[in-house]
Amino acid sequence: MATKSPVRKRVSSARDARPPAAGAAGRRPSISRDDLIAAALGLVGPNRSISTLSLREIAREAAIAPNSFYRHFRDTDELAIALIDLAGRALRKIIGEARHRASVDRSVIRSSVEAFMEQLGAEEKFLHILLREGNTGSEAFKRAVERELRFFEDELCVDLIRLAKVNNAPIAEPALAAKAITRLVFAMGAAAIDLPREHHAAILEQTVVMLRMIVAGAQRMVAENIQPG
Amino acid sequence: MATKSPVRKRVSSARDARPPAAGAAGRRPSISRDDLIAAALGLVGPNRSISTLSLREIAREAAIAPNSFYRHFRDTDELAIALIDLAGRALRKIIGEARHRASVDRSVIRSSVEAFMEQLGAEEKFLHILLREGNTGSEAFKRAVERELRFFEDELCVDLIRLAKVNNAPIAEPALAAKAITRLVFAMGAAAIDLPREHHAAILEQTVVMLRMIVAGAQRMVAENIQPG
DNA sequence: GCCAATAATATACATCTGTATAGACAAATG
DNA sequence: CATTTGTCTATACAGATGTATATTATTGGC
Structure with a gap:
């Protein structure tokens, strides 16, 4: 079925891009x-x-x-950048949701990862883009994705510090822990996205345990005053 | 300079693929x-x-x-998979050697990660391939890369168990810890690969600390008998 | 020296790509 | 109405790609 698309002809339709009367002359764009x-x-x-x-x-x-x-675009590259931007915004929404749940729920780790994995199914396409285009693709792609990841890390870092105070369980190198968690979650997400959905639950459990290891380790490092070198 | 290569003509050379007399008739392959x-x-x-x-x-x-x-190959895909295979084997060999070179002042973790990060700047692009091709390409590509990663995890897992015995510091969920470490190292490598080389050292230090967190956490989890759920 | 076998090459073709050019179409304005 | 203006489409072209076919080149064995 992937052979010849039926070549739908596009006649000027009601749902054109520019609103019916926009003060400008010329034929109205048929597409936006x-x-x-x-x-x-x-x-x-x-x-x-x-x-x-x-x-x-x-x-x-x-x-x-x-x-x-x-x-509409000079290049396909220009379109791609716009697409990445869009995906970035979607990711922020996901992160926001994860943080929201984290503040309500007791288990920050679990609820955050759950939110992430859930969105993996919902906003699948966007996540695909971020996960894939972050490793391949042009320099612009990669920088855009890096930006979003850094954003994620910063927010998570704040959460970790806040929690450390609340639980009276200080944590060593919170920024590093946040970075480790972020990268790991994304890596696991990338692995999960290719698997059939029934495996997602298992990946989620694995990820949660991994993150607990990181947090527990960071706490232990401050308790025992272990030198990182 | 990336315009027109000088079209070197290939005449049957001394360093042909098949050894000079191999019992078979027919023209000798000029390339392997x-x-x-x-x-x-x-x-x-x-x-x-x-x-x-x-x-x-x-x-x-x-x-x-x-x-x-x-x-020599049916497809470029077939070549690609062979290439992924090669990259995985080469890289595992490098890391394996690094593990054995570990000594008192340079731990297993540190020397392994050092060897790994060294490959970022290496002439051979084995690491590049595994880092990039895992998220792009056909299903076959991804499975090939997954397979290589799994190899890494398995080798690391037996090492973790061995070290736990030697140091009398038992570790919880060694398989999961191995997976976390592998994925994290590759993720950090992917982040580093685009950065100028002078930043690699910093990334290396970050990664080492992250891995120590994971190991310390896994040890603590068995010590305190924490339930993973 | 001739033959069979194997590999490498040359040529050709259909298909796809990005893009240049020119003309057709549809709106607002006079 | 005609004009202007911006957007669309059709056509065309050069270059690249995968591959089918036919031809040439080089080897070992008789």
Whole structure:
């Protein structure tokens, strides 16, 4: 079924991009930037990274002529960056949810990881993008993903310090612990995303134990005053 | 300078693939599987993943006609998997040697991670391949990389158990600890790979501390009989 | 020296890519 | 109405890619 798409013709429809009367002259765009982004988003999958999408392919998916693409983006790279931005915002929402639960729930670790893994299923495409494009792809991609990860780390670090005070269980090198946790969660998420969903629960349990190891170790290091070197 | 390679013609040379007299009739191969793998290895770089290499490109690099490629591999995918295999084996050998070189002032953890991070700057790009190809590429690629990671984990796991006995410091869930360490080291490696080399040392130190957290935590968990749930 | 076997090559083709150019279409304005 | 203006589409082209087919080159054995 992946052979020839039925070549739907795009006639000027009611749901055009620019609102019916916008003061500007000229033919109204039949499609918006966001529509193109959505089309690209529909093409990325378990085995397609953004960088492998071709301009023509995206145009086909969006049902426009290849050249019309240039009206909205200079490159496919430019579209990709917009897509990463979008994914980054989605990730922030996920993190926010995780933090919210963490503040309500007692077990920060468990609830955070649960939230993350849940969203893995919901915002699947975005997570795909962040997890994949962070390792492959251009420099811009990687920096965008790094930025989001750092954001995650900072928030987590604050949480760890707060919890250490609350529980009266001081923790060594909270920033490092936060970084370790973040990277590990993402790595486990990347591993999980390729597995059938029924395995996600097991991965979640594994991850939780791993994070407990990190926290327990960080606590022990301050208790025994172990030198990190 | 990346425009037109000088099209070196390949005439049957002394260093042919098959040894001079091998009992078989017919023209001797001018190139071996390994030569092709090496050519591909020379093409992967910071921003080139195996999946983006074209057959013709590899053939060009190896100075053979495109069709000669088929004498050695069915696909570029087949070559890629062989390459992943090679990278995994080479890297495991390097790390394994590092483990045995561990001494009193340079712990197993430290020397292993040192060896690992050294590979970031190494001429051979074995590490690059495993870091990148795990998240991109076809299902087969990912499974190949997963397999290599599992090898790492297994070797590390028996080492952890051995060390626990030697140091009389039992460890909880050694398999999980091994998995956490492996994934974390690879994640940190992936983060470091894009940074200028002078930052590698700092990443190394961070990683060592992180791993100590994991080990210390796993030990503490068995000591206090903490339930993982 | 001739033959069979094997490998490497040359040529060709259909397909896909990004993009240049030119013209058709649809809106707002006069 | 015609004009202007911005967006669309059609066509075309050069380059790259995977691969099918046919040809040439080099070896060992008789």
